[in-house]
Amino acid sequence: MKLKRAAYPYIVWMMVFILMPLLLIVYFAFTSGDSQSFLDFTFSLNNFKRFFTPTYLKVLTRSVNLALLSTIISLIVGYPLAYIISKEKSKRQNIMILMLVIPMWMNFLLRTYAWLTLLGRNGFINNILAKIGVSPLNLMYNNKAILLGMVYNFLPFMVLPIYSVLTKIEKNLIEAAEDLGANSITIFRKVIFPLSLPGVITGITMVFIPAVSTFVISDLLGGGKYSLIGNVIEQQFRVTGDWHFGSALSIVLMIFILITMAFTSKIDKEKEGGGGGLW
Amino acid sequence: MVSKISKKIYLFLMFAFLYIPIVVLIAFSFNDSKLQGVWSGFTLRWYIDLFKDAEILRALYITILIAILSSVISTIIGTFAAIGIHGIKGFNRNIILNLNYIPVLNPDIVTAISLMALFRFVKVEFGFITMLLSHIVFSIPYVILSVLPKLKQMNVNLAEAAMDLGATPFYALRKVIIPEIFPGIITGMLLAFTLSIDDFVISFFNTGHGISNLSITIYSMTRKGINPIINALSTLMFVVLLVLLLVINKRSDEDLKIGGN
Numbered sequence: 001m002k003l004k005r006a007a008y009p010y011i012v013w014m015m016v017f018i019l020m021p022l023l024l025i026v027y028f029a030f031t032s033g034d035s036q037s038f039l040d041f042t043f044s045l046n047n048f049k050r051f052f053t054p055t056y057l058k059v060l061t062r063s064v065n066l067a068l069l070s071t072i073i074s075l076i077v078g079y080p081l082a083y084i085i086s087k088e089k090s091k092r093q094n095i096m097i098l099m100l101v102i103p104m105w106m107n108f109l110l111r112t113y114a115w116l117t118l119l120g121r122n123g124f125i126n127n128i129l130a131k132i133g134v135s136p137l138n139l140m141y142n143n144k145a146i147l148l149g150m151v152y153n154f155l156p157f158m159v160l161p162i163y164s165v166l167t168k169i170e171k172n173l174i175e176a177a178e179d180l181g182a183n184s185i186t187i188f189r190k191v192i193f194p195l196s197l198p199g200v201i202t203g204i205t206m207v208f209i210p211a212v213s214t215f216v217i218s219d220l221l222g223g224g225k226y227s228l229i230g231n232v233i234e235q236q237f238r239v240t241g242d243w244h245f246g247s248a249l250s251i252v253l254m255i256f257i258l259i260t261m262a263f264t265s266k267i268d269k270e271k272e273g274g275g276g277g278l279w
Numbered sequence: 280m281v282s283k284i285s286k287k288i289y290l291f292l293m294f295a296f297l298y299i300p301i302v303v304l305i306a307f308s309f310n311d312s313k314l315q316g317v318w319s320g321f322t323l324r325w326y327i328d329l330f331k332d333a334e335i336l337r338a339l340y341i342t343i344l345i346a347i348l349s350s351v352i353s354t355i356i357g358t359f360a361a362i363g364i365h366g367i368k369g370f371n372r373n374i375i376l377n378l379n380y381i382p383v384l385n386p387d388i389v390t391a392i393s394l395m396a397l398f399r400f401v402k403v404e405f406g407f408i409t410m411l412l413s414h415i416v417f418s419i420p421y422v423i424l425s426v427l428p429k430l431k432q433m434n435v436n437l438a439e440a441a442m443d444l445g446a447t448p449f450y451a452l453r454k455v456i457i458p459e460i461f462p463g464i465i466t467g468m469l470l471a472f473t474l475s476i477d478d479f480v481i482s483f484f485n486t487g488h489g490i491s492n493l494s495i496t497i498y499s500m501t502r503k504g505i506n507p508i509i510n511a512l513s514t515l516m517f518v519v520l521l522v523l524l525l526v527i528n529k530r531s532d533e534d535l536k537i538g539g540n
Binding site for chain 2: 081101253254
């Protein structure tokens with residue numbers, strides 16, 4: 001069909017604006033030099049060597065730990081929510097999903113900033129505590145505040161895919177299990193949960209990726225004291241100007257994400273007998 | 280019975296968790312004190328201050344201008360691309376779709392810095408154009424992903440029949456294909472628009488020369504200290520986006536009624 005040609009301009013576009021920028025990042029990561037001309041860079045592995053020092057390994061560990069924890073918390077808190085919503089009548093389902101989505105339509109920065117109003121030293125919670133005579137608590141600028149910010153911002157990304165898979169489970173399967181004498185716990189364990197795994201996998205990737213790469217949440221709620229890999233990349237590009245090291249860190253970040261995705265899609269395939277992953 | 284009550288409590292707690300920060304943010308936009316957390320009476324002065332603040336108004340103008348331009352341009356490029364991709368089969372199609380997925384799956388910060396590297400490589404000055412281009416780059420994949428399913432639903436023979444009857448491909452496109460996939464195009468455009476309005480990370484890295492959108496302005500304001508003008512601004516933006524959301528939701532409901540599935 002002649003219409004194929006309509007895609008050619010976009011193929012060129014993707015080469016220029018998607019592929020080429022990533023290749024440039026790879027180029028930056030494996031070179032060093034501070035001249036203005038890109039061709040004067042020399043090949044070097046120093047950027048990666050610098051990454052494998054305790055300071056930056058600690059940053060990576062902290063980022064991965066916080067992202068994993070926030071993913072696990074979102075799953076534990078979000079799965080029941082998705083399950084309850086999927087059991088409601090269809091009209092109520094739509095309203096509840098809408099209510100879940102509405103907070104996401106507030107600017108991401110403002111949503112995070114709102115927690116400053118609540119948790120800050122002169123914030124809402126400390127003011128209430130002061131009224132009943134409790135001395136102010138340090139609720140902000142620690143790992144817990146960052147974790148809270150991550151769960152708050154990304155929880156809907158966990159609930160939505162699980163919910164959409166749960167609503168597609170055929171009722172016949174559950175009825176069949178009931179007829180065969182399974183109790184509700186067994187039905188959940190042996191039928192519903194395994195069938196909802198693709199949604200869980202999508203949810204995990206959709207929470208983990210933004211959580212592990214964020215720099216805004218850690219910046220606002222961590223007060224700059226608890227930097228994550230995203231903060232270090234941001235500093236390299238915006239402040240220090242060491243794009244080579246920043247690029248190397250981004251590549252490390254991308255590798256981590258690819259590993260997570262490979263790992264989760266493997267679970268998916270084992271359980272589902274080869275359901276298509278995201279790629 | 281017990282499980283019914285605990286379910287209700289759980290639901291209440293979850294939605295309270297999601298809404299309390301937003302409610303507090305909105306409530307303190309009407310608070311007659313610069314101190315957050317201390318209620319000292321109702322006022323509208325932060326809203327008045329907001330409309331006197333030249334910096335914020337300029338940022339609002341840039342945000343909306345970029346959102347309109349990037350959503351229109353990415354919808355045009357994305358729709359043509361989707362129509363083309365629909366006609367491509369096999370291995371090439373997979374390569375194209377995977378490339379198209381990269382901006383969707385990559386963390387924002389990686390998309391942002393890779394575009395920053397590209398713009399520096401070709402020596403474009405950072406400013407309005409680079410911000411606009413970066414928004415188009417991350418919006419097109421979403422347009423394609425909303426148009427492709429509509430193309431799949433379309434009767435394959437329609438366009439071919441039109442061309443067999445002597446229509447040029449362009450005429451068939453205008454009279455047959457575009458009307459068939461129009462709901463998908465509109466959904467894609469609205470998606471691109473809201474993604475653009477909401478974006479911070481990609482804009483933050485790809486701007487320059489004093490060009491800043493609302494997210495960037497909010498970010499710099501939060502670092503200077505808490506200011507109720509931000510609360511007023513966020514309340515207004517929230518209400519506007521809420522209206523937009525309801526419109527989109529109504530649209531997709533109608534799509535369902537028309538589409539039948």
